[in-house]
Amino acid sequence: MPPRIHNQRVTNTLLPYLSSTSTTASSPSISRLPSTSTAPNGSSRPFSTTPAPQSRKWRTDMFQWLAKEGSELKSHVPGRTNYLTRLKERRARGEEGANSKAALTHPFPLNPYFSAENILSEELRNEIHARVTGRNKKSVRAVSVELGVDMRRVAAVVRLVELEKRMKSQNKQLALPYARAVHEMVPTTPLHKENRRAHESINDLPVHKLTNAQIFHPIPESRHFTRADAGRVFSAAPAQDLATAAATAADPTAAVDRATQQPGRIERVGKGEFETQVLQPAEARIPHPHLVALERYRLAHSEEPRESNKYYRTRLLEQERLEGEQRAQAAAREEQSTNKVAPAASRFEFRFRDVEFSEETVGHDGRGSIAPGRRYGVPSEDRKKGQVKIPTSVVV
Amino acid sequence: MVLRIRLARFGNKHQPFYNIVVAQARSARGNKPLEVIGTYDPVPKTNNNVHDESASARPVKDVTLDQSRTKYWLGVGAQPSDSVWKLLSLGGLMKPKQKN
Numbered sequence: 001m002p003p004r005i006h007n008q009r010v011t012n013t014l015l016p017y018l019s020s021t022s023t024t025a026s027s028p029s030i031s032r033l034p035s036t037s038t039a040p041n042g043s044s045r046p047f048s049t050t051p052a053p054q055s056r057k058w059r060t061d062m063f064q065w066l067a068k069e070g071s072e073l074k075s076h077v078p079g080r081t082n083y084l085t086r087l088k089e090r091r092a093r094g095e096e097g098a099n100s101k102a103a104l105t106h107p108f109p110l111n112p113y114f115s116a117e118n119i120l121s122e123e124l125r126n127e128i129h130a131r132v133t134g135r136n137k138k139s140v141r142a143v144s145v146e147l148g149v150d151m152r153r154v155a156a157v158v159r160l161v162e163l164e165k166r167m168k169s170q171n172k173q174l175a176l177p178y179a180r181a182v183h184e185m186v187p188t189t190p191l192h193k194e195n196r197r198a199h200e201s202i203n204d205l206p207v208h209k210l211t212n213a214q215i216f217h218p219i220p221e222s223r224h225f226t227r228a229d230a231g232r233v234f235s236a237a238p239a240q241d242l243a244t245a246a247a248t249a250a251d252p253t254a255a256v257d258r259a260t261q262q263p264g265r266i267e268r269v270g271k272g273e274f275e276t277q278v279l280q281p282a283e284a285r286i287p288h289p290h291l292v293a294l295e296r297y298r299l300a301h302s303e304e305p306r307e308s309n310k311y312y313r314t315r316l317l318e319q320e321r322l323e324g325e326q327r328a329q330a331a332a333r334e335e336q337s338t339n340k341v342a343p344a345a346s347r348f349e350f351r352f353r354d355v356e357f358s359e360e361t362v363g364h365d366g367r368g369s370i371a372p373g374r375r376y377g378v379p380s381e382d383r384k385k386g387q388v389k390i391p392t393s394v395v396v
Numbered sequence: 397m398v399l400r401i402r403l404a405r406f407g408n409k410h411q412p413f414y415n416i417v418v419a420q421a422r423s424a425r426g427n428k429p430l431e432v433i434g435t436y437d438p439v440p441k442t443n444n445n446v447h448d449e450s451a452s453a454r455p456v457k458d459v460t461l462d463q464s465r466t467k468y469w470l471g472v473g474a475q476p477s478d479s480v481w482k483l484l485s486l487g488g489l490m491k492p493k494q495k496n
């Protein structure tokens with residue numbers, strides 16, 4: 001039941017007496033309490049013992065701030081950020097503070113650990129699109145390394161620029177004033193023709209959930225324990241034999257190439273549903289493993305920069321060729337296993353795909369997770385809290 | 397008792413999704429069937445990817461089917477329901493049903 005609120009004035013004969021005692025009482029602790037602050041006689045709530053709401057004061061303060069100090073933020077200077085931190089820095093350190101780096105990069109004055117990242121400038125974004133789709137096409141991977149932009153961002157830029165072109169060709173209205181204003185107010189990475197400047201770190205190692213475990217794994221001092229061994233420990237795989245370990249140590253680039261070029265051949269551990277690939281070393285899991293190979297080559301052949309460039313380009317082309325081949329194979333496999341039927345009497349195309357109902361897929365109790373169809377006796381969690389149904393990542 | 401190959405509805409409101417199941421004819425739609433031999437998604441999907449040249453011009457409906465199990469059950473006398481009959485005839489496992 002909601003609380004009943006009486007709006008009429010309280011007319012208790014005892015109350016004047018109580019209020020008179022509270023005003024005459026010389027106790028400083030009581031007079032300091034906000035609840036006993038005596039309102040002037042004209043107030044709308046003379047007998048209320050609840051503390052006066054602060055919101056009115058806060059609102060007044062806000063409008064005062066907006067009229068005086070905050071009015072500076074009302075319009076921005078093109079090419080410079082318009083963050084609240086500037087006002088705080090100026091108050092603390094004067095004009096020098098207002099032009100400091102923190103004032104230009106930190107939008108939230110109370111959170112010094114957050115600094116806003118640059119966004120792509122219009123020229124850089126157009127350059128990315130031109131390099132990926134232009135006359136001498138380059139792969140997303142190559143453009144990512146050239147311009148220092150993450151591969152996922154490169155792919156997103158290409159998609160969005162295509163979308164923009166399509167909207168233009170359809171004479172749809174673009175939110176250009178908005179885009180212009182945003183580009184004026186946030187830091188952007190310009191396109192440098194000569195001195196290349198990276199937009200962001202492109203070779204970040206994604207955190208694999210297997211590596212979150214803290215494992216105490218004693219090994220003899222005499223043993224050579226590498227990142228590959230650590231990956232095997234994390235995924236609870238048996239230690240590799242000495243001959244394989246020696247071969248890997250002799251040619252680490254080849255070992256990484258095996259993992260990146262034939263991901264289907266990576267060793268698997270675990271049984272049934274829990275079967276997973278053995279965790280690969282960090283140099284195989286980063287987005288651009290070929291950069292590590294290039295660096296190794298450079299160190300080995302430091303006096304031949306031209307040769308190392310050639311080495312890099314050949315490897316990149318080889319990698320692209322292999323990726324293209326694998327894509328084509330996957331598409332052919334898909335095509336072969338799919339029977340496409342387009343009946344004349346229907347608007348739709350029916351795609352028949354093969355599945356398998358067997359002991360292996362369904363399991364002995366009929367509840368296997370790779371069985372065809374929706375599962376019986378397993379609650380659907382799609383209405384539960386925290387289920388994310390929109391795509392959260394971009395597949396490049 | 398008659399065995400039927402029929403559809404069992406899953407999915408939410410306005411989002412139908414069917415398992416193609418082999419079940420006793422008199423059992424309820426939501427009962428556990430003898431076998432799940434495939435699925436049928438009646439919601440057509442349009443491909444919006446402008447770069448995909450292989451994309452079909454028609455909206456696509458996905459069907460998955462275990463061909464060998466279907467043939468086996470048809471061979472031992474399981475009766476497809478009308479809607480499954482249509483799907484099986486599209487998939488080339490049966491002749492289209494004669495309309496009276």
